[in-house]
Amino acid sequence: MIYLKIFLSFMQIGLFSIGGGYAAIPLIQNQVVEVNHWLSLSTFTDLITIAEMTPGPIAVNSATFVGLQIAGLPGAIIATLGCIFPSCIIVSILAYVYYKYRNLxxxxxxxxxxxxxxxxxxxxxxxxxxxxxxxxxxxxxxxxxxxxxxxxxxxxxxxxxxxxxxxxxxxxxxxxxxxxxxxxxxxx
Amino acid sequence: MKHNFKTYIKLFTSTFYISAFTFGGGFVIIPLMRKKFVEDLKWIEEEEMIDLTAIAQSSPGAIAVNASILVGYRVAGLLGALITVLGTILPPLICLSIISMFYTAFKNNAIVSAALKSMQAGVAAVIIDVVLSMGNDIIKQKSILSIIILIISFISVYFFKINVIYIIITCIILGIIQAFLNNRKDDHNNDLPKNIS
Incomplete structure (x- = not known):
């Protein structure tokens, strides 16, 4: 069940972090530190440092890091998938709409x-x-x-x-x- | 465009490679994607790339992931989008898995931090370069409204830290008003052909 919890938690982060990058940090902190107590605040600060120093979006990086800490590699994969799931649905729809109507x-x-x-x-x-x-x-x-x-x-x-x-x-x-x-x- | 196996492979390797080099996330991925898909492969047009950036920015989730979905969708439909997303999330997934195991050693390594510090300047050069060429395209159109939007948006984001979403919403409203005004003009001159620029 921990996997489902990880998935839903990171899905919320993916869904509500509009504008990317730094906009995602408070959301991640809320889910990971305050709601679920998966990381302490100081580990969370370290996480943000790593996320900024390494390639890839902060939300995806934190998903991997947190998932790995609490449920190993499957956790990392599930957290990452949860985090990108809302984007995949919403952006595919927008792409469809854009290419259908962009000549109006x-x-x-x-x-x-x-x-x-x-x-x-x-x-x-x-x-x-x-x-x-x-x-x-x-x-x-x-x-x-x-x-x-x-x-x-x-x-x-x-x-x-x-x-x-x-x-x-x-x-x-x-x-x-x-x-x-x-x-x-x-x-x- | 033919959706053969080669296209899918190219999509995957391109996004994997680009993602492995987008330090700091956010807009850093846009110049890299523009170079690959607009200039090298010519799969996407310049203006289209800016439109895709606008959609990526205004949708939920990471800009890099959103931009990959859009590029993949444009080139090879939903399967393309799936492939580019995979290409984009694999490098951070692999990289973070390794680094979180050796975190303390990595954090305290002076050589690593010297390289990372210097790469910030390199990333800045890449972004500023692309902004100069995109900005030049917009100024060349000689539309006063576009130039005003450019300047005001920059000032409000950079100096006043206004939420990007408000700027996007304002521009959408401005665009709708302008379309409405143009349509009314067209109604007055019904015998003239509709001018779609």
Whole structure:
């Protein structure tokens, strides 16, 4: 029965976390720490740290972590499936609706006014990550000595390479990691 | 498009590969998907990709999972969606299972954190690059309303931390009002052909 409980609990997280990413954290905390007592608050904080440092969405990562802790690998799989189940149903329906009706002029008009907003959202996310990379947890300041210069170097070179050679972004991200390790050994 | 075995394999390997590199979740996956499915494979158009991002953002669940479902559905129907979801959730599932076993060693490793810190800057470069090219497309359309929406949305999300859902709802309402106004204009000029842009 624990499996059913895990599935339903993560299904709620999947269903109510609209907007993805950070929006999911309070929901996960509520289900995992407060309602079901599966993790202590400090393990939960560790979980968020891991979830942010590793690939994949936070909700999926926490589902795997919590499922594994309380019911082994089957638990991890069931928690993950529960978490993506609402998306699979709702988004498939929306995809169907989009491709059926996207040529209607009203839908065209709605999509046209949504596009710039979506670009702005992505821009805002990008700027937040950039500021985190350059200034760290404390955020932006005019004190430019606080800037992490190796990160600044990686960012500038990254933008240059992306604009100039249009490579697969994955190589830029992977290359940044390698540069980080090189800088670590140089400054160590 | 032919839905042969090769398409399914390509869908799976592409999403698996992309998911393995989306550190931090959220919008990070969009530039990677755009590169793969719009620029390399040409399975999806540029504007369509932005529309899919809008749907992924406004639906419940993780953006990466939602975007994968949409891309899979677009390319190969429901079976495609199933395959891309699998490709997207497997890397975090494997990665997290391994890491949660060695968590303390991983957390305290200076080399790992140096690499991760530097990758943040790389991710920032990737996102800013894609925003610049998408923003350029929008500004080129020379629609004042679009540019105003772009600026106001950015300010309200970045500086005022307004919930994204409100911005999306506002834009939907704006779009409906505009469609309504355009239709009324068309009714006044019934002999003119309907202009769908």
């Amino acid at each position: 002029s009203t839908v065209q008009s709605v999509l046209k006014s949504l596009r710039p907003a979506i670009v702005a959202l992505i821009g805002s996310a990008g700027l937040s990550i950039l500021i985190l990379a350059l200034w760290g947890e404390n955020g932006f300041s005019f004190n430019f000595t606080d800037i992490n210069f190796s990160s600044l170097f990686v960012f500038v070179v990254g933008i240059f390479i992306l604009k100039k050679f249009k490579p697969n972004p994955i190589y830029v991200i992977g290359g940044s990691g390698i540069l980080g390790i090189i800088f670590y050994f140089i400054t160590y």
